[in-house]
Amino acid sequence: MTDQSHDWAARFSDRMARVRASEIRELLKLLDQPDILSFAGGIPDPGLFPAEEIQKGYQAVLADPVLSRQALQYSVSEGYLPLRQWIAERMTRNGMPCEPHNIMLTAGSQQALDLIGKLFISPGDPVVVARPTYLGALQAFNGYEPAYRDLPDGALAAPEAVDLPSGALGYFVPDFANPTGVSLTLAEREALLAMADRLDMTLVEDAAYRELRFIGEPTPTLLSLDIARSGGVDNARTMFLGTLSKTLSPALRIGWVCGPKAVIEKLVLLKQGADLHVSTINQMVAHRAVSEGYDQHLHRLRGAYGHKARVMLAALDKTMPKGVTWSHPEGGMFVWIDLPEGIDGAELLARAIAEERVAFVPGAPFFAEVQRANAIRLSYSLPTDDQIEEGVQRLARLIGRVMAEA
Structure with a gap:
């Protein structure tokens, strides 16, 4: 044989x-x-999961003849509209005015990183990251064969002197970064945006841990500062990645990208080719869970x-x-x-x-x-x-x- x-x-x-x-x-x-x-x-600590509220959400959706048919069916790639509306309203209250069409739901923000890599990175393209940076982002981008460039130490103290390729994709975790736990100050965020403007850099703001501040007052997001400079989310150079994995439950696999409509439209096409859409019933249950008592x-x-x-x-x-x-x-x-x-x-x-x-x-x-x-x-x-x-x-x-x- x-x-x-x-x-x-x-x-x-x-x-x-x-x-x-x-x-x-x-x-x-x-x-x-x-x-x-x-x-x-x-x-996350599983003892902090709102398991009872999530259980009630599934029961309520499946017990309703109309909702259950919707929940168990295919859905739109952009994501469940009521949940996108809730996200848009919350982001608007937090200084990032946007509309549901500026938001696409993803299977956790990890999928958002993969789709962004597919959209923006061709082999050899420069990708600028912090030293150190989130390992999951490197894994998501690696398949698209980028040429990584570390943000030089002290770069945000003198952004006008930074020597980096123009047109790069820049990935940053401004709030309580994984792995360091360190956050960018307001001055550093403004310096990062000034550097991005000078170098025509597209920015990815990963806000996975932003809601978990336990000391001090929130610092404006990169996207909020960008919107204030550019006049609106559709003119911004920043894409904001959010997630419910660290706050509600990782297993629901609910994340999102917020950015210019032109970018979201292309990401939706890539999402269609990847997995069509996030689990419909999980989106509906997540919406119920965050609509009451989330704060x-x-x-x-x-x-x-x-x-x-x-x-x-x-x-x-x-x-x-x-x-x-x-x-x-x-x-x-x-x-x-x-x-x-x-x-x-x-x-x-x-x-x-x-x-x-x-x-x-x-x-x-x-x-x-x-x-x-x-x-x-x-x-x-x-x-x-x-x-x-x-x-x-x-x-x-x-x-x-x-x-x-x-």
């Missing part, structure tokens, strides 16, 4: 050489090991995540050896730790799992153009207070040993 197996790797497109497994997704498997204290996955729900989330952040920061202050520094987030789910030179985050992770049974995400994969290994990301969203304190103590103990061995 002849061997008829195929060399599948030889048949894949060239772009697959840039598509790699996510270290974060692989690390999520560690959550199945009960003795691992994990700071790895930046995922009270956000208040609860902010209180819970703010408390966990304070517990982690206090534990870091108490236990980390000198020479280790970290971010102080005012929202979101992450703390970024800078390690002394010579300590590799990936090597530290291997030892952390073997010696201390604690997990985190190494920092190097979050860098697009030039990697830096001596950093790690911790998430405080999922573990309990006791787990945070114990896990940080274990991690500090290991880092102390590694520093002593150097």
